[in-house]
Amino acid sequence: MTKDYMVRALAFDGTISASAVCATNTVNTAHEKHDTWSASTAALGRSLVAGFLMGATQKGDVKLTIKVQGDGPGGAIIIDADTKGHVKGYIQQPHVSLPLNDHGKLDVRGVVGTKGSLTVIKDLGLKEPFTGQVPLVSGELAEDFTYYMSASEQIPSSMGLSVLVETDESVRAAGGFLIQVMPGATEETIQILEERLAKLPLVSKMIDEGKTPEDILNTVLGAENVEFLDQTEVSFQCDCSKDKFAEVLTSLGEGTLTELIEEDHGAETVCHFCNSKYQFTEDELRDLLNEAQKLKAESEETND
Numbered sequence: 001m002t003k004d005y006m007v008r009a010l011a012f013d014g015t016i017s018a019s020a021v022c023a024t025n026t027v028n029t030a031h032e033k034h035d036t037w038s039a040s041t042a043a044l045g046r047s048l049v050a051g052f053l054m055g056a057t058q059k060g061d062v063k064l065t066i067k068v069q070g071d072g073p074g075g076a077i078i079i080d081a082d083t084k085g086h087v088k089g090y091i092q093q094p095h096v097s098l099p100l101n102d103h104g105k106l107d108v109r110g111v112v113g114t115k116g117s118l119t120v121i122k123d124l125g126l127k128e129p130f131t132g133q134v135p136l137v138s139g140e141l142a143e144d145f146t147y148y149m150s151a152s153e154q155i156p157s158s159m160g161l162s163v164l165v166e167t168d169e170s171v172r173a174a175g176g177f178l179i180q181v182m183p184g185a186t187e188e189t190i191q192i193l194e195e196r197l198a199k200l201p202l203v204s205k206m207i208d209e210g211k212t213p214e215d216i217l218n219t220v221l222g223a224e225n226v227e228f229l230d231q232t233e234v235s236f237q238c239d240c241s242k243d244k245f246a247e248v249l250t251s252l253g254e255g256t257l258t259e260l261i262e263e264d265h266g267a268e269t270v271c272h273f274c275n276s277k278y279q280f281t282e283d284e285l286r287d288l289l290n291e292a293q294k295l296k297a298e299s300e301e302t303n304d
């Protein structure tokens with residue numbers, strides 16, 4: 001399997017900004033970590049691909065959190081993405097598999113639902129994060145992200161998201177693209193793009209046929225118009241650790257820690273994003289209890 005990567009490009013004299021990503025390994029990693037079934041894999045996978053593409057539009061060190069909250073059986077989908085090509089994410093109900101829809105495709109709308117919201121939180125390292133929210137307009141996700149871009153960020157856009165799942169549940173191909181219309185774009189350019197997008201094959205099909213992210217953008221924009229800017233390796237990556245969960249346990253306070261020690265004689269924490277499990281023995285919990293007591297004593301001192 002070829003490596004996952006994303007390209008960014010400008011086209012039509014800088015009036016069109018574009019990116020495309022091949023994310024087959026990323027989505028397959030998510031499938032393996034969360035044991036997702038086909039429809040859940042497609043919904044989570046499309047959201048992870050959107051995370052890459054949204055990350056690519058940001059400048060500097062920005063952390064994005066995407067929350068898709070629909071009324072379908074999949075429940076909420078949560079994605080964290082950065083601007084360096086890393087995503088992590090989960091779907092509340094990984095075990096949803098549905099009959100293929102009328103187009104013979106995985107029924108993402110059936111998993112996500114049609115009523116609900118799409119929320120994007122951008123942490124720019126400032127005091128308050130930026131939050132944008134739109135209602136779901138489709139449930140197929142690409143349309144929902146496209147609507148978010150136009151309505152919340154006022155950038156006319158077109159996003160394609162696509163995941164192809166094998167009969168054995170593994171991910172055969174996954175990827176997407178994002179085209180954004182910048183100020184100065186001519187009506188003619190927009191018309192050319194609309195015509196090309198209408199005829200574009202499914203992205204996952206193109207990737208399955210061996211097409212690269214560059215090929216995808218060349219197909220949408222016309223090779224003669226594209227100027228590639230950069231290429232970034234992308235992957236599913238979680239930054240959780242036993243130390244982080246130790247901090248969380250310590251913050252629960254003396255009462256809860258004492259309960260875990262005396263009643264459960266240990267604890268197991270699970271990371272929602274990557275399903276990693278961390279075990280804490282009774283002794284380790286006693287250390288955390290000491291830490292919690294020390295912190296409490298210190299904060300009482302400063303209060304005096």
Ligand code: ZN
Nearest residue numbers: 238240271274
């Ligand atoms: Zn994790």
